[in-house]
Amino acid sequence: MSIEIIFGQQLRKIREENKLSQEELAFRAKLDRTYISLLERGKRRPTLNTIFALTQQLNISAAEMVRLVEEQVLNFHH
Template sequence: MAFCQRGSPGIQKGLSQERLAEAANLDRTYISLLERGKRNPSLLCLISLCRALNISLSELFNTMSINSDVNTDDVRRFN
């Protein structure tokens, strides 16, 4: 499951990877990896991203579940 795919909070707020990374105190390349589903964010990373987006963790996960199609490959990656 990619973090910043179309319809995600970062995209909805119109933030570039650079601006989101700066606001969350993360590297832009890490944001890119999250966006492409190549990395899984830690809880601390999620908290930083939520603070940068001015949303709660529950809002983030509600948005992700609504806007994401979870497939078996995603489930296997998390297990």
Template sequence: MNIEFLFAKVLKSLRIKNKLNQEELAFRSNLDRTYISMLERGFHQPTLTTIFALAKALDIKPSDMIKLVEFEYIDEDKGE
């Protein structure tokens, strides 16, 4: 799986954990709802600015968000 899909998995998981729909996450991060949808489906790669905006809206450090993606990457690499 590529990084876009790993980020998508983490983003959707964090959004659901925070009990937000895509529209609310878009509003809180000042992004378009369709862009959130594309990120969650792995069709787009987020910019650094986008990662910071999403992290703030999800009440998580941007570095922790990236760490979650990294953990997914490592787990996948191990075949888990």
């Protein structure tokens, strides 16, 4: 499973835990709603800047978000 798929799943999970719609998250993070949707479906590769913009609205640090993704990437490959 690719990094962007795992990131997308994690993003959706955390967004839903924060009870935010894609629209609301997009507005707060100053991104397009369509882009959030593409990210959550693993169709775009997030830049570090995007990860910072998103996590600042999701009560999670960028480092913790990356840690969660990394944990799954490593589990998947080993």
